[in-house]
Amino acid sequence: MSSIVETRNLRMYYTVRQGLFKTVPVKAVDGVSMNIKAAETLALVGESGCGKTSLGRTTLRLLEPVSGELIFKGKDITHDSQQSLKWLRRDAQIIFQDPYSSINPYMNIHQIMEEPLIIHKIEDADKRTEMIYRALEEVRLYPVDEVVRKYPHMLSGGQRQRVTFARALLLDPTYIVADEPVSMIDASSRVELLQILSNLQKLHNLSILYITHDISTAKYVSNRLAVMYVGKMVERGDVLKVIGKPLHPYTQGLIASVPDPDPSNRLSYREVIPGEPPNAINPPAGCRFHTRCPHVMPICSEKEPKLIEIEQGQDAACFLYHKEFVEEEQPGDKR
Amino acid sequence: MVLKIEELHLHYVTMRGMLKAVDGISLEIGSGEALGLVGESGCGKTSMSLGITRLLPSNVSEYKGSIELEGRELMKLSKEEFRSDINWKKISMVFQGAMNSLNPVIRVGIQVAEPLVVHEKMRKQEAKERVLEIFERVGLPPETFDRYAHELSGGMKQRVVIAMALLLNPPLIILDEPTSALDVSIQAQVMNLLKQLKKERNMAMIFITHDIALSSDISDKMAVMYGGRIVEFGTSEQVINDPRHPYTQKLLASTPLLRSYNEPEFIPGAPPDLVSPPTGCNYHPRCHMVMDVCSRKDPPTAYPEEGQRVECWLYGEENE
Numbered sequence: 323m324s325s326i327v328e329t330r331n332l333r334m335y336y337t338v339r340q341g342l343f344k345t346v347p348v349k350a351v352d353g354v355s356m357n358i359k360a361a362e363t364l365a366l367v368g369e370s371g372c373g374k375t376s377l378g379r380t381t382l383r384l385l386e387p388v389s390g391e392l393i394f395k396g397k398d399i400t401h402d403s404q405q406s407l408k409w410l411r412r413d414a415q416i417i418f419q420d421p422y423s424s425i426n427p428y429m430n431i432h433q434i435m436e437e438p439l440i441i442h443k444i445e446d447a448d449k450r451t452e453m454i455y456r457a458l459e460e461v462r463l464y465p466v467d468e469v470v471r472k473y474p475h476m477l478s479g480g481q482r483q484r485v486t487f488a489r490a491l492l493l494d495p496t497y498i499v500a501d502e503p504v505s506m507i508d509a510s511s512r513v514e515l516l517q518i519l520s521n522l523q524k525l526h527n528l529s530i531l532y533i534t535h536d537i538s539t540a541k542y543v544s545n546r547l548a549v550m551y552v553g554k555m556v557e558r559g560d561v562l563k564v565i566g567k568p569l570h571p572y573t574q575g576l577i578a579s580v581p582d583p584d585p586s587n588r589l590s591y592r593e594v595i596p597g598e599p600p601n602a603i604n605p606p607a608g609c610r611f612h613t614r615c616p617h618v619m620p621i622c623s624e625k626e627p628k629l630i631e632i633e634q635g636q637d638a639a640c641f642l643y644h645k646e647f648v649e650e651e652q653p654g655d656k657r
Numbered sequence: 658m659v660l661k662i663e664e665l666h667l668h669y670v671t672m673r674g675m676l677k678a679v680d681g682i683s684l685e686i687g688s689g690e691a692l693g694l695v696g697e698s699g700c701g702k703t704s705m706s707l708g709i710t711r712l713l714p715s716n717v718s719e720y721k722g723s724i725e726l727e728g729r730e731l732m733k734l735s736k737e738e739f740r741s742d743i744n745w746k747k748i749s750m751v752f753q754g755a756m757n758s759l760n761p762v763i764r765v766g767i768q769v770a771e772p773l774v775v776h777e778k779m780r781k782q783e784a785k786e787r788v789l790e791i792f793e794r795v796g797l798p799p800e801t802f803d804r805y806a807h808e809l810s811g812g813m814k815q816r817v818v819i820a821m822a823l824l825l826n827p828p829l830i831i832l833d834e835p836t837s838a839l840d841v842s843i844q845a846q847v848m849n850l851l852k853q854l855k856k857e858r859n860m861a862m863i864f865i866t867h868d869i870a871l872s873s874d875i876s877d878k879m880a881v882m883y884g885g886r887i888v889e890f891g892t893s894e895q896v897i898n899d900p901r902h903p904y905t906q907k908l909l910a911s912t913p914l915l916r917s918y919n920e921p922e923f924i925p926g927a928p929p930d931l932v933s934p935p936t937g938c939n940y941h942p943r944c945h946m947v948m949d950v951c952s953r954k955d956p957p958t959a960y961p962e963e964g965q966r967v968e969c970w971l972y973g974e975e976n977e
Contacts, residue, residue, distance in 0.1 A: 369840035369842060478927045481927075509697060509868070509869075509911055509912070510697060510907065510908060510911055510923060510924035511923060511927070512911070512923070513911045513913070513921040513922060513923040514925070517923070537841075538912075539913055542913045542921060575842060576841060578845070579841045579842050579844065579845035580841055580845075580870075580915055581870045581873060581874045582873075582912075582917070583869050583872075583873045583914075584897065585892070585897050585898065587873045587874045588852065588874060588877065588893065591849045591853075592845045592874070594842065594845040598812055598843065599842075
């Protein structure tokens with residue numbers, strides 16, 4: 323199966339000021355290679371500040387990579403100008419976390435949905451209306467002719483998020499970045515939205531990058547799972563394999579931290595990852611997890627492990643399984 | 658019995674009319690017991706904790722019922738008595754995002770020690786020793802005393818707030834979504850800390866969350882809230898392994914599981930508007946077991962098993 327989106331050693335740095343004149347880079351995404359196949363959902367899991375949102379936005383060129391390559395449908399778009407990327411703005415979409423701030427409160431649903439169609443020059447008003455109705459039906463916002471006249475404040479959080487789903491789908495994209503789309507939605511409606519997302523994917527053959535901190539919803543919607551830690555991808559593979567038998571000690575700790583509803587939970591302590599995530603301005607040398615890892619070895623603080631296949635369809639970047647490390651950065655790299 | 662609440666009501670006046678946030682709630686907590694209060698946003702769980710601690714917003718129109726703490730009726734106390742005798746000494750609170758309410762320009766140790774110096778008339782040095790002792794208990798290094806809030810991570814700030822709540826060793830502590838702003842690995846650390854404190858200090862807790870899985874990590878008993886009422890109450894075993902109320906059943910079925918396979922379901926519709934709630938049972942418009950009577954009359958309280966209480970017509974035919 324061919325890749326829709328591919329990154330090769332992609333890096334995205336923010337700069338922050340330190341003191342009065344000095345700026346230092348924050349390595350939010352630090353050499354990530356990954357791909358998303360056609361009609362596949364890749365879940366990107368990690369804790370806050372691990373770079374998952376930065377990676378997602380960089381794949382849309384909403385953030386500019388400092389080095390590496392970004393390939394969309396076989397075409398290298400790393401250095402294309404924003405002007406020449408208008409086709410990408412149609413072919414790739416993003417769904418944000420907060421449906422209370424991602425839609426304009428002064429527009430009704432029809433106006434909200436119509437705006438992208440006007441920008442992308444769908445001239446015929448009847449055609450636009452037809453497209454809007456079809457998109458709203460696909461996200462099960464009934465009755466559509468009432469919904470289009472409503473304003474966002476008249477809808478619940480779950481309904482608003484369905485509007486953003488419908489809006490993202492209007493122009494028939496192939497790739498969608500869904501950045502924590504259900505984390506602000508009530509538990510009883512969360513599953514309904516995830517089902518809608520899964521159905522839309524099948525209907526439109528979408529490739530989805532599902533960004534979340536919640537590994538249990540990732541299990542439910544995705545085909546593959548990738549785990550990030552401080553700017554690096556530490557494990558990825560078939561979602562059931564990674565959750566059933568996590569290889570990287572970080573993934574193991576992350577999964578052990580999440581409870582399932584079970585009254586016997588209270589009788590024992592949970593296995594936890596000690597300490598706190600390091601700062602991305604000054605990450606630890608070698609493997610970034612070595613400061614918190616229960617299996618740390620001398621090599622871990624010296625070399626950075628490479629992300630390679632350990633078992634069929636499951637990759638991990640950890641010296642417990644192999645001895646391959648990442649070569650020192652080439653001088654050609656910027657910054 | 659540490660806490661016994663009977664028929665607590667807390668109503669607000671809003672632009673649109675009266676909002677019955679807490680509408681007749683009863684529950685009991687024994688000493689050293691953790692009660693998990695579970696419900697979706699807007700079901701009244703935070704209002705209930707405000708009602709217990711008497712931190713009432715200005716638009717309260719009705720506040721009645723009985724709250725008995727260690728045999729003492731709190732509703733009879735004056736505002737001043739409540740503030741001086743109950744707050745922090747008998748009931749302490751950790752609110753959602755409380756870590757963001759630390760004063761940014763005062764060293765955290767001084768903030769934690771302040772009530773000891775002001776209320777307990779303790780000498781400063783003595784107060785500091787006491788704070789350092791508590792800091793050690795919650796896993797904060799002693800140098801935290803001289804830090805400012807911005808120098809601490811979210812997890813550490815949350816530990817500071819928990820230390821504050823423990824300071825006067827109250828018999829009851831209310832934790833309202835204490836981990837919802839934390840990452841999962843830090844959340845697990847804080848949950849372990851709470852378990853340890855519960856064991857060491859024999860402290861009763863009310864643990865409020867929207868996440869029934871997280872609630873099962875600490876709760877001995879659980880109360881499921883919906884539309885301002887407790888619709889199901891029982892031991893964690895009863896509520897999770899043998900849920901009786903259709904809402905509890907669906908809430909559990911909608912939780913994606915990590916360790917076993919399930920096809921999560923969802924509850925159609927949205928939680929009720931508490932200004933104009935449905936007639937009869939608040940849950941009937943979304944209920945998969947709805948019957949004729951549900952929309953006409955308030956549901957009866959049934960006791961299917963020892964210690965289990967459920968408000969549902971499915972278990973109350975005899976009352977018809």
